[in-house]
Amino acid sequence: MSIGRGADGGLEFDRDLSFANTLALPSRAEHFWHARTESGVGDGLELANAHGWPITVLGGGSNLLLPPAIGGLTLRADIEGVAFRQGRGDRVHVEVGAGVGWHALVEACVGRELWGVENLALIPGLAGAAPIQNIGAYGVELADVIDWVELVDRRDARMQRLDRDACDLGYRDSVFKRELADQVVITRLGLTLSTRPRPQLDYGVLRERVAATPSARDVFEAVCAIRREKLPDPIRTPNAGSFFKNPLVTAAVASRLLRQLPSMPHYPQSDGQVKLAAGWLIDQCGLKGRREGAFGVHDRQALVLVHFGGGTLEGLLAFADKLVDAVRERFGVVLEREPRRVDASGIYTPETGVGAPTIRASDG
Ligand SMILES: Cc1cc2nc3c(=O)[nH]c(=O)nc-3n(C[C@H](O)[C@H](O)[C@H](O)COP(=O)(O)OP(=O)(O)OC[C@H]3O[C@@H](n4cnc5c(N)ncnc54)[C@H](O)[C@@H]3O)c2cc1C
Structure with a gap:
């Protein structure tokens, strides 16, 4: 059921989200707000604040663990548009709406022979979510190209622009996971790319897969090919990509394990810590390809948990806990989950549409 659907979105009740998360977990949103502009985001936030509803922000649902029911308002900022502007020298500034698919953005940039995001091809999800965990792959991360983030503050529905430093981006981390966690809705990003070739080929097998002087498209295509070989397509095999972060351990712990x-694959970091490969650790426990009921460890990439259908969040978390226990017992290393678990805050009943709050005409 929906009310007030217009050019800028509207409110829907009891919305099925099983198609809006790449793990295909069964989930329903008590109230769902689909905004298509910044002011639409503001309207949704004001509506939620007026009713005292908790707010859950949803992007493409590729890094989320959804509960069977989400109370309050679930909001998606589907702001479209990509604009390119020539800057000084070889720089090109790119402004992108939060609702643009990340991979579509990468393709558009590569299509213009711009360098900077080609290694980030095929990362699922929307551009608006990219700063949350500072998406990264094949030796490149969003932090390498981002200039600013525009957002609407959830408490007062005011717009702001944060520059790159204020986003405080780190490994799968940002201010949006810490000080600003659950306080903002990102609406636009500004990136700076380059027309000058600057291939980043130091990670994994990428260098072997491209010519000595590749174009941005060559790198993009190599990344797509490698990812397709390694990672299950969430459309056919529901998953949330890497289920665990690669753990960072002290140099002393890494030396002990290396003896x-x-x-053991290990990647010394500039701060003295050492990054280990979570998938390798799970594989060493003999768990690659292990299936228990509705969930399993992918048979080509042990970092990815897959949903075979008919499972729930509870079942997935119980399965993941067994993997964490196995790795802790064998190596003394604690794996941390990467996808975020959404809280089912708010009291939810499937009949929410009945007796639902009155909606002002301007809300939709
Ligand atoms: C097959 C597969 C491969 C993947 N590979 C990679 C990879 O190589 N590298 C990598 O870094 N990640 C990877 N991921 C994880 C995921 O794609 C990224 O984290 C992506 O940025 C999530 O985008 P999303 O739109 O799906 O966000 P969602 O999963 O919907 O949301 C993720 C978080 O962002 C918040 N959020 C979403 N949109 C907004 C917004 N507009 N404003 C404020 N908060 C928002 C949500 O509340 C939530 O906390 C992979 C996932 C899959 C399924």
Whole structure:
């Protein structure tokens, strides 16, 4: 059921979200607000604040664990548009709406022979979510190209622009996961790309897959090919990408493990810590390809948990806990989950549409 659907979105009740999360977990939103402009985002926030509803912000649902029911208002900022502006020298400034698909943006940039995001091809989700965990792949992360983020503050529905430093981007981390967690809706991003070739080929097998002087499209295509070989397509095999972060351990812990396991992949970091490969650790526990009921560890990439259908969030978390326990027992390393678990805050009944709050005409 929906009310007030117009050019700028509207309110829907009891909306099925099983198609709006890449793990295909069964989930329903008590109230769902689909905004298509900044002012539409503001309207949705004001509506939620007026009713005292908790707010859940949803992007493409590729990094979220959804509960069977989400109370309050679930909001999506589907702001479209990509604009390119020539800057000084080889720089090109790109402004992108939060609702643009990340991969579509990468394709558009590569199509203009711009460098900077080609290694980030095929990362699912929307541009608006990219700063939340500072998306990264194949040695490149959003932090390398981002200039600013525009957002609407959830408490007073005011718009603001944060520059790159204020976003405080780190490994799968940002201010939006810490000080500003659950306080803002991102509406637009500004990136700076380059017309000058600057291939980043140091990670994994990328260099072997491209010519000595590749174009941005060559790198983009190589990344797409490698990802397709390694990662299950969420459309056919529901998953949320890497289920665990690659753990960071002290140099002393890494040395201890390397004495026992000299072939262990390890990546020393500039701050002295050492990053380990969570998938390798799970694989070493003999769990790659393990299936239990509705969930399993992917048989080509142990970092990815897949949903075979008919499962729930509870079942997925119980399965993931077994993997965490196995890795902790074998290596003494604690794996942290990467996708975010949404709280089912608010009291939810499937009949929410009945006796629902009155909606002002301007809300939709
Ligand atoms: C097959 C697969 C491969 C993946 N590979 C990678 C990879 O290589 N590298 C990588 O970094 N990630 C990867 N991911 C994870 C995921 O794609 C990224 O984290 C992506 O940025 C999530 O985007 P989304 O739109 O789906 O966000 P969602 O999952 O919908 O939301 C993620 C978080 O962002 C918040 N959020 C979403 N939109 C907004 C907004 N407009 N304003 C404020 N908050 C918002 C949500 O509340 C939530 O906390 C992969 C996922 C899958 C399924």
